[in-house]
Amino acid sequence: MEYNKYRISFQGNGLEYFKIQLVNIILTVLTLGLYYPWAKARSLNYLYGQSVFEGQPFVFSGTGSEMFKGFIKAFALLLLFYATLLVCLLNKAEVAGVLLFYGCLLLVMPLSIHGSYRYRFAKTTWSGIRFGYTGNKWAFVRLFIKGVFLSIITLGIYSPWFQMNMRRYLICNIRVGNARFAYKGVGSEYFLLMLKGYFLTALTLGIYFFWWQKELFAYYVDNMRLTKDDETMLFRTNATGGDFAGLIIVNLLLFIFTLGLATPWIVVRSLDFVMQHMVLDGTIEFDLLRQEQSDYSDATGEDMADFFDFGFVI
Amino acid sequence: MKHIHKVIFFDGLQAGGQAVSMYFSETGIFIQQSDEWDADKSVLFFLYEDCRIQSLPGSRNIFLNRRGTQYIVIPPEASWFPALQMMVNKANHSVFSKLFQLKTAVLVALTVVILAGTYLGITRLIPLAGLRLITPEYEMQLGDRFYKAFVSGETIDSSKTVQLQSFAQKLQLSKTYPIKITVVENKELNAFAMPGGNIVVYSGILRTMKEPDEMVALLSHESAHVNGRHSLRAVLRSAATGILISVVLNDVSGILAVLIDNADMLQSLSYSRSIEESADENGMQTMLANGIDPAGMKKLMLHFKAAEAEMPAGISFLSSHPDTDSRIKHADQFAATHKNISFVPKPSLDSLWLQLKH
DSSP, rough: OOOOEEEEEEEHHHHHHHHHHHHHHHHHHHTTTTTTHHHHHHHHHHHHHHHEETTTEEOOOOHHHHHHHHHHHHHHHHHHEEEEEHHHHTOOOHHHHHHHHHHHHHHHHHHHHHHHHHHHHTTTTTTTTTEEEEOOOHHHHHHHHHHHHHHHHHHTHHHHHHHHHHHHHHHHHHHEEEEEEEEEHHHHHHHHHHHHHHHHHHHHHHHHTTHHHEEEEHHHHTTTTEEETEEEEEEOOOHHHHHHHHHHHHHHHHHHHTTTTTTTHHHHHHHHHHHTTTTEEEOOOOOGOOOOOOOOOOOOOHHHHHHOOOOOOO | OOOOOOEEEOOSSHHHHHEEEEEEOOEEEEESSSOOOTTOOOEEEEEEEGOOOEETTTTEEEEETTOOOEEEEEOOOOOHHHHHHHHHHHOOOOOOHHTTTOOHHHHHHHHHHHHHHHHHHHHHHHHHHHHHOOHHHHHHHHHHHHHHHHHTTTOOHHHHHHHHHHHHHHHHSSSSSSSEEEEEOOSOOEEEOOOSSSEEEHHHHHHHOHHHHHHHHHHHHHHHHHHHTHHHHHHHHHHHHIIIIIIIIITTTHHHHHHHHHHHHHHHHHHHHHHHHHHHHHHHHHHHHTOOOOHHHHHHHHHHHHHHHHSSSSOOHHOOOOOOOHHHHHHHHHHHHHTTOOOOOOOOHHHHHHHOOO
């Protein structure tokens, strides 16, 4: 088995992304917002396509019409929730209404994360090979509800464990062809990291913040791996606290002095930063990845996640 | 005679690319997984409609289906690529790609024009629709609710309220709305109108006034706000902007929210100025209709101007009345054109005014 080092590079440029945003804005406004799913597809398409691994770009093959259908379904669902809540409130059943609403929310949030992972990864390909998410819907719902419940009764102390459990479950179910991702971060380590970061940042009047970000990023990346049969690939990061300080401070200045107009450049800079500071090393021969994941075109979860604005976080 | 080209083909079964032979015709792309073209071997065919070109620094790919699973990589030296590119682009017209070909500066200009147009359109149309849908009766109910919420935190001077109300009843202020006056204990020089006919006058301004025609000017100005449904207009306008920000544009990009916010601030400033000017104008018309000399408007404004010099901050009447000087000038001109009219004395108003001042 051959041991190799790989990098992902990001080749996008801010001006081009800015132009895409402009066209998106024009079309979205002219269609009174209906173009939004297509606009999103265009942006993702660009950002994926400019990320290159082993000479081959990533591809986002999701379409506007899929996401539009998902958007309609998600919107109908949301309307139904509010209608139910309203009916309860008008019938003086406030307590029941609010309980029902939060109950639904507790169910909808994990379901939409699940849905968006399924859709997003099924629509991601590299070298013609599809990614996939194989998590079980109800297992994730159970994990999510347990996490929220324990976080509430421990006044948030459990939340690092919750976050790591969630991340482990999600990442361990991501596939690319016949290779699988894994994550081995645990709550106790993450908790200490948060505690240390919080106190040192306060003690150093915020200066430590950048090093804290570096440690968190490293904790996310270094605990990730990719395996295929008996071959393994480890993820490593070499970003320093100074690198993070440069990234964050410049991004902030760019944003402030252009009144937000530099957002496309900020996105491009940040993606470039993340990919530049990530190395994969190990023995997987990527040329031999086989197509194994199936396609999945229901974007309801993806759009639902958009509504809740928790985005798509890895 | 078909031209056979060598490209790298990703077949969507395994990740690595393989060298294949290909040629393209009017309808699509033909691929054979072999080194030399062999007429007897099987051929893969892809329609241009399903193809999409992706250009990266240093490489050009043609995706052969919409799922992104099969594609060919064009060698950098391929001189035949532009012809193929034209074929693919011809089959894939989209508004997006047409717009994308424009120069950045043109796109920026287009974006600005469209945004400004939409912004103005929506901030005008929604208030217009709202004004038609909301009847004066409903507006009065709405105004009553505002009024109750307001007075619950204030001290009302009830005897002055009754006196000023009978003063107002001597005047013809509104055809549609019942004008209800409330005098509130407060040193500030202020008065304002609520939707539906409630007018609140601060005791401070009552004390400052010398002549009854100043009070007529004030009531006429505030009634003009009521008749013009100005607060309803302002509410609808900010609602329209709010809708614009939150529903239509919010998620496209952070840029837009910033732009709209700034545009809205400028708009609000000029809007409140134009509203005040129209209230002055209509107020003076009301004074004329009641047989009162519109010169009272100027006298009223001079009180505010004097107060402006003394107390620079915290006076709401002034902060929403930006250009006092130009308004005074306008009031002066208006009064000058009606100088020759002889106004009949109004003893009933004068006696009510004397009561009010005691």
